[in-house]
Structures are given as structure tokens and as C-alpha cells.
Amino acid sequence: MATQTLLDPKILSGLSNIELVARTVVDGFLTGMHRSPVFGFSLEFAEYRPYTPGDDPRFIDWNVFSRTDRTYLKRYLGETNTHLMLLVDASASMGFSSHGVSKMQYARFLGAALSYLSIRQHDAAGLIVFDEKVRDYRPPSTRSGHLRSLLHMLEHAEPATGTNLDLPFDHFRQYTTMRGLVAVISDFYMDPASIVKAVRPLAYQGQDIVFFHVLDPAEQKPDFDHSILLEDMETGDQMEISPDFARGEYRERMATHIESLRSEANGIRADYVLLDTSQPLDLALRKYLLFRQRRR
Amino acid sequence: MALLAPWFLLGGLAVGLPLWLHLLDRENPIRLRFSSLMFFEKRRQSSMKERRFRYRMLMALRIALYALLALAFAKPVWKLAAGAGAGDAPGLHIIALDTSLSMNYSDRWDRAVAGAGAVIDDLEPADKAQILAIGPGVRVATQAIGDQTELRAALRSLRPTPSRNSYGDLAEAVRTLAPDADVPVTVHLFSDFQSSAMPGRFSDVALPTMATLEVHNLAEAESPNWTIESVKGTTRVFGGRGARIEATVAGFGAPETKKTVTLLLNGAEVARRSADVPASGRASVVFEDFEPPAGNNRAELVLEPADELPLDDKRLVAIRNAEPSTILFVHSDARRRDLTFFGSALDASAQAMFRVEGASVTQAEQSRLEAYSLLILSDIPQLSQEASARFETYVKAGGSVLVVVGPKATLAGKAALVPEGLEEFNYTARDGQRFQFAGSVDESHPVLGQVKRFQGVKFYRYAKLPLGPEDDVPARLSDGSPLLIERPMGAGRVLILASSLDNIWNDLPVHPVFVPFVLETARYLSGQDQSLRQLSIDSILELSKGRGSGVQVFDPQGERALSLADSATGEDLRLTELGFYELRRSGATELAAVNPDPRESNLRPMEADLVSMWEATGRNDAGEPVEGEESLLAPPPLKLWKLFLVLLVVMTLVESVIGNYHLKIQREV
Numbered sequence: 001m002a003t004q005t006l007l008d009p010k011i012l013s014g015l016s017n018i019e020l021v022a023r024t025v026v027d028g029f030l031t032g033m034h035r036s037p038v039f040g041f042s043l044e045f046a047e048y049r050p051y052t053p054g055d056d057p058r059f060i061d062w063n064v065f066s067r068t069d070r071t072y073l074k075r076y077l078g079e080t081n082t083h084l085m086l087l088v089d090a091s092a093s094m095g096f097s098s099h100g101v102s103k104m105q106y107a108r109f110l111g112a113a114l115s116y117l118s119i120r121q122h123d124a125a126g127l128i129v130f131d132e133k134v135r136d137y138r139p140p141s142t143r144s145g146h147l148r149s150l151l152h153m154l155e156h157a158e159p160a161t162g163t164n165l166d167l168p169f170d171h172f173r174q175y176t177t178m179r180g181l182v183a184v185i186s187d188f189y190m191d192p193a194s195i196v197k198a199v200r201p202l203a204y205q206g207q208d209i210v211f212f213h214v215l216d217p218a219e220q221k222p223d224f225d226h227s228i229l230l231e232d233m234e235t236g237d238q239m240e241i242s243p244d245f246a247r248g249e250y251r252e253r254m255a256t257h258i259e260s261l262r263s264e265a266n267g268i269r270a271d272y273v274l275l276d277t278s279q280p281l282d283l284a285l286r287k288y289l290l291f292r293q294r295r296r
Numbered sequence: 297m298a299l300l301a302p303w304f305l306l307g308g309l310a311v312g313l314p315l316w317l318h319l320l321d322r323e324n325p326i327r328l329r330f331s332s333l334m335f336f337e338k339r340r341q342s343s344m345k346e347r348r349f350r351y352r353m354l355m356a357l358r359i360a361l362y363a364l365l366a367l368a369f370a371k372p373v374w375k376l377a378a379g380a381g382a383g384d385a386p387g388l389h390i391i392a393l394d395t396s397l398s399m400n401y402s403d404r405w406d407r408a409v410a411g412a413g414a415v416i417d418d419l420e421p422a423d424k425a426q427i428l429a430i431g432p433g434v435r436v437a438t439q440a441i442g443d444q445t446e447l448r449a450a451l452r453s454l455r456p457t458p459s460r461n462s463y464g465d466l467a468e469a470v471r472t473l474a475p476d477a478d479v480p481v482t483v484h485l486f487s488d489f490q491s492s493a494m495p496g497r498f499s500d501v502a503l504p505t506m507a508t509l510e511v512h513n514l515a516e517a518e519s520p521n522w523t524i525e526s527v528k529g530t531t532r533v534f535g536g537r538g539a540r541i542e543a544t545v546a547g548f549g550a551p552e553t554k555k556t557v558t559l560l561l562n563g564a565e566v567a568r569r570s571a572d573v574p575a576s577g578r579a580s581v582v583f584e585d586f587e588p589p590a591g592n593n594r595a596e597l598v599l600e601p602a603d604e605l606p607l608d609d610k611r612l613v614a615i616r617n618a619e620p621s622t623i624l625f626v627h628s629d630a631r632r633r634d635l636t637f638f639g640s641a642l643d644a645s646a647q648a649m650f651r652v653e654g655a656s657v658t659q660a661e662q663s664r665l666e667a668y669s670l671l672i673l674s675d676i677p678q679l680s681q682e683a684s685a686r687f688e689t690y691v692k693a694g695g696s697v698l699v700v701v702g703p704k705a706t707l708a709g710k711a712a713l714v715p716e717g718l719e720e721f722n723y724t725a726r727d728g729q730r731f732q733f734a735g736s737v738d739e740s741h742p743v744l745g746q747v748k749r750f751q752g753v754k755f756y757r758y759a760k761l762p763l764g765p766e767d768d769v770p771a772r773l774s775d776g777s778p779l780l781i782e783r784p785m786g787a788g789r790v791l792i793l794a795s796s797l798d799n800i801w802n803d804l805p806v807h808p809v810f811v812p813f814v815l816e817t818a819r820y821l822s823g824q825d826q827s828l829r830q831l832s833i834d835s836i837l838e839l840s841k842g843r844g845s846g847v848q849v850f851d852p853q854g855e856r857a858l859s860l861a862d863s864a865t866g867e868d869l870r871l872t873e874l875g876f877y878e879l880r881r882s883g884a885t886e887l888a889a890v891n892p893d894p895r896e897s898n899l900r901p902m903e904a905d906l907v908s909m910w911e912a913t914g915r916n917d918a919g920e921p922v923e924g925e926e927s928l929l930a931p932p933p934l935k936l937w938k939l940f941l942v943l944l945v946v947m948t949l950v951e952s953v954i955g956n957y958h959l960k961i962q963r964e965v
Binding site: 093094095096103187189190216219226227228229230231232233234235237238239241245250253254257 | 326327328332333335
């Protein structure tokens, strides 16, 4: 179908206008992709709370007062008062690609889609691009033109150097106090425990954390016909490996790493989504959003 | 450094192969940039620098391998310089003394001994010396020793001999001794450098490069010498006939002079003759019409006055005065043509000491065979059984029989003493120009030496003689058929002639060669060896060819020259003493006169240039020893190629280890 064709990452990678891509991706999805624990004005009644001096009297339920002579405030689910913070990994390893779409490109599409989705829902969206340091930062905002600046930032995020999660999370904690959704888009080539250690303070802060683990199919299941000399894109180290190892023990290690990451994420009540860059982004994102929707 | 096979260095071009392969591989590695090696290693990663180092080391090893291989095949050697004082290095001094007859001349031998003694005196403490005596052959008087007392004792024990010498024998001995010495060798040759001692080829006297020749020439400026060079004449007489001897006197390097030749017979003077010998010329004297006593006589011809070399002033001759030997000629021809021809041939030779007695078969069967020196069966098909047995006994006891095959024998298909019978015979018409000539003739056979290969003799008819396992065929016809067969039978022999002696089956009797054929056949079969009359010293007395075995030989001192065992087997004997040897066999005694080799009497020395050339072998133009690969004046060259081969093996092992390590897949276990 045309929508699925447009959503094919290989095709989208040829489009230079990411905003369009993001909008295209978002169309057809349900809104309400997150729940904010912050109560605010909305159409959906949530609960009653006794009135205390200082509360806004506009929310007093007078019907309940007439019946009970007691003053109670109506509380509604705040679906529009949250924000999205994207942490996008732009280290050198994100530049890897075994087919037409690199992980970095995939991360851009994902980040753009999530940003668009958030801002369209009048939620603030922010962006931190990092590698071994914070390279770029946009605090969450709903102002007009903010999406464009986010997309611009994403478009110019090129993979370089190594990876360090501590710095962007520290930065995020320093500049963001509101609770919201934190989406970390990375290939996570680091120890899962150290990842969670860096993220845990945010979880304690009440942030809703999602790990988007972006991997190339060749990274999950490398298949070489002969011995090959591999060069680490971040460290420059070289190593000759055998096809047997690539087909055997490496895949086991990768699977173990993914499972470990998933487990650690569950331990801090963060979501973990494994994304294969060979799969269409809309399908992967749709799958996740439906899962969140069913879970609320 | 020198290269013995420099062309093999071209193989060094093969170093380009590993160079090219390594560079090729370096330019085109299969590489892939990967997002992370995090899951590919848990230990230390091999750095690019380490890998590159290993790669280059492997390339260098392989290049060195090919280079070493080429170099090893080129066979490099390192010539080590002679150390200081190489001239003072211990050496081996071979003191060779000429002990030939010519060294008896004047005081040559005394001077030789004195000179050799001086060499011994000059030996360094580390030197060794070895004494050789040249003539006859080379006799080793001592091994290489440093004990001067022992050397002098060996020197004193030597004496000049009446024999000849050959410098070729000396060179051969030095070539054998010198390579084992491992030190410089100096050959001190004390000799008169007689030209007759020089072999025909100069290369026969060349010494090995590690040996130098020092010449001690003992020849005088002038050395005149006279000798009785040869004696010929009648040495076997019988029936009152007088003997005749002609002696030739020769002068070598001598002025014209008058000499007297005295004939002694059994020690008693018989006659004297004078000879005017021209300068360096020859003169003959004749002794005739003297009757030697019956039996063996020892004749001596003595030249007077004696000269500086008295050993060659005497010539010995054995003269025998005996009744002629009787030959029993058994014939079947009523006209006795074969007997006539045979007897006439013997009578024609003045040297023949035979009397032929003809007999029929019947007469022969009744004769006492032992009285005859030779039996001839001419065209006899068979004998009676008893007679045949007696004939065989005669032969087996050392006698000899000549069997002549003729028409009667071929008609009967058999001949006496030829048990195999006659297979067939060839018949050709006399006028049909179809005949056989003599094909192969062994002229070394005593019977055939004078027959000139039966040239011109036509054989019209002949029998195909059966051959036994031990038969010898000294003569064949042109179609390959045996003409003459010699068959040993016990201690004796049978000679079988395939064609008759009656001038019918062939025309041999009318050819001049018939006489020497008959004479030599008679002499050979009867054991009358004329060569025993005069022999040269060191010649070989071939007793095995004599008439049967069991010969006893006594030397001029009357001592047995052969052991009893050797006497029984008929071993050959080298005649090493001058004088008369006595040979006793089958009841008969013969004398063999042994004289000096006449070549020793010519004292003419070698040309000075030739001596210089000989001395210069092994030296360069400066007179210094030639440096050669085997020169012992310098240490032997170090054979570097052996070292390279060892290195090659080691490097091959190292390359295998490093290559295996380099190519090993880095596995994470």
C-alpha cells in the first residue's frame, strides 16, 4: 500500500525532508500514546479529592456539595500536560549499515516521528544528541517552530566518536524537573548494568523511560563466508574473525546482551523495544504504541 | 669469500615471490568496518601494529629463506689466510732413495745415504719423515715418524738393488701418502734421474698439490758405462753339435775403447774375445764350436775391464746339452704325408731339439708312452679301450697330446681322446674357391705367436669341434668355427686341431708359418720353454703355464723360492735375484738365467728441463707452492654453504611457527 511503501525506511532514506517523513509516519496512528501522572485539565474524569484552602475553586464539584455539604475537587487525566525527551545516540557505531539504511538514519526517523507525534498532541518535546559527550540539546517546548528545530537537529546529527550515557542523563537531570517520557534511542554497545545505572536516577524521579534498541540485521546475525578483518568504528581496533565464530558464539553473546538489557530495563520499569533497521519503522512503532495502549 | 657454483645465485630472484605475495596481500586485505568489536573479544585485542610487525617479519623470513637457499647452492667458501708462521708449520718429509741398479755406479749410493742423513738431521722437532726405496716398485722402509734414530737405522738398512725403478711408482706412492698427511709434504728424491726411469707420460709423475719435490741429483757430469747388452745363439745343443753364442757389447756415454769378453762355462773359462767398442756404440763377439757338457750348463759372459757399474758387466745364459726329445707321431695315413710334413718342419728349425718317431695305432698302443715328451694323434678315430686309458693316464700325469682331426676321424664321427665325438664337418671343393681363412688368432698363445695369424692359409675342410666347459679356443676360422682348442686334462693338456696336416684339407704345410707353428707347438706341449734361457730381473716366471704343476724352484743361492703349497699349485714367481734359478719338475731340471734389465745400463740422465718441470709441479712461477683448494700450506677453506644449510633448516622451522601463529584465527574461547 502507498502508506507502507512510504514508510519503508529504504525509500524514506531518500527523502531529505524529515518533517514530512515524520508527519507521514505519524498519520494513521492513534493519539494518546502516553499517560502522564500529572493531573490537569482533560475530558476524562479521574477521581475526587477533598478541597483544601488554596485549590482552584473552579474545579469544585457543586453537585456533590449540594448533596453532602462537603467540598470536593474533580480530578481529570492530564493527557496533554506531559513532555517527551529524546536522547539520541550519535556515536560512530550508529553509522553502521549492512543495507541501505544505517542505524543513525533509522534513529533520525524514529526521533522525528516521536517528536512530531508529541508536538502534534501539544506535548513538549526536547532532544539531546550525544556521543561520548552531549553534542546538542533542545529543552522540551511546544512553541511553534520547535519541531522544525528538532528535526533540523536530528538531520545534522552525524555519527562520530564513542558512546557515554552518563553525560546526557546527567545533563537531562540538571535541566529537566518535570516528569515525562524519556526515549533513549541507541545501539547500546555498553554494559547493560552501566546503562541502567545511568538511567536509574531518572526512573526514581518518576520519568517514563523507553529504550529503543536500534540494531542492524548484520549486527544481530552476522554471516561471513570467510575470515574477515573487522575494524571497530569507534575505537579503530582491528580483529580477524572466523565465519564460524560469527555464526555461532557471537550471536549467542548478542542475544544474551539483548536479553540482559531487556531484563535490566524491566527492573526499573522501563520499556525496551528492539528495532531492526531492515524492518519498516511504522510497523515497529505501531507495534510498540499498541502495546503501551493496551497496557494503560 | 668465493663461490664454487656462482650461477645458482640466479635462484635468488625467487625472493621476489614472497615479496610480491606479501605486498599483494597487504594491499588487498578483506576488511570491514563494524559497529563494535565488543562481543568479539574479551581479552586484549591484537593491535594493528603487532600484526603488521608479525607480517613483515614473516615476509623477511621468507625472503631470507629463498636468499639462503640460492646462496647455499652457490657453495660459498671462505678462504682462511694462512696463520703466522705457516712456513714453520710441522711437515712431512718423504725421503725417497733410488735403489735401482744404476745407483751402484761409483759412489752414488754413498752420496744418497749421506744426503738423506742430512735431511734427517735438519728435521724440526714437530716434523715427521718417511723413508721410501724406489726400485723395484716402492718399498716403505718406515712409516711417518719423528724418531731420527729409527730413521737413520732404516736408512742404513737400505741397499741398492739390481732392479729397475720408475718415477711413476714414486709419484703414485706420494699421491697415496700425501693426502692423509694433513700437513705440508716435501719429497726429497735422491736419484741419478736416469731417463729410462721416466714413464712415457709426464702426468704419471705429477705430484699432488700439497707435495713439493726437492731434487737431489746424484748423477755425475759424465758417467760412461759399458755392458753386455744381449746374447743370442744356440742355447740347446745335442748330438755333439757345438754351441754358438754371439754377445753384443754396448757403450753408453762412453768413449771408444777395447773390451774383452770372457766366456765361462760352469765357472771355467772357455774362451776370450776382444771387441773394439766405438764411442757410445756397439760391438759383437762370437763364441762358437764349443761343446758344453751334457745337461744344463751355466754360461757367463764377463766384460773386462770392469767399469764403475760392475753389475751389468756380466751376462748369464743357460745352455743345455741334451738328447733331443722324442715325439711319438701316431698316424693313420698309409702314405704318412702328415708325418712327413711335421717331421720336415721340425728338422728345418735349427733350434728344434726334437726327434719324431712315427707309429701306427697298433704300434702306439704297445709303446711306453712315458718315454716321449709329446704324443701326436693324427687322424685317429679311436684307440682300444686299454690304449685310450693309457693315453689319458699319460696326459693326466702331466703329459701333452696333439690331436689332429682328419678324414678318417670325421668319417667315423669321432676322434681319439675327444669323447664328445665330432658333430659335423665342412667340406668344400678345393677348386671351388670356397674355403675358410683363419679368423681370430690369439697371438699371445705360445703356439700362435709366430704364425702371423695363418695369413694366406686356406682351410678347405675342417671338423666342427665340440667345446667343453674348460676349453680354450686360441684360434678360429673365419666362420667362427674353432680351429685350435686347448683342453686341460688333469696335470696335462690336449691340443686339438680341426684340420689335418697332410696338405689335403688345407695348404698349411706349404706355408712358411707351418714351421714355427710346428716348432712352437712341439716346444709348448713338451714344456721346452726357450724363454727360460735369458730372463730379466723382476720378470714373472709363469709356472702355471708350464708343463703341469708340481714344479720346484730354487733361487741362485740354492734355496727354495716357492713354498711347497705354491709349488703344488703352480704359483707364478717374481725373479728378484741375479743368477741361475733351477726349475725341477717331472724329473726334469731346467735353468733360468736372470740378468739385469739392459735399460739400467744406459745411465743417460733426464733432460734438465724435464727435471725442472717435474720439480715445478705444484709451484707457481715464483717457485712458491701453488695455492689450491687442497693446499696444506693454508688452512682449508671454510665451507660456508654447510652453515647456510643448517641456517636454512632453522629458518624454515621458525617460519612455520610464525606463519602458523600469524594465520591462526583469533578465537575467543
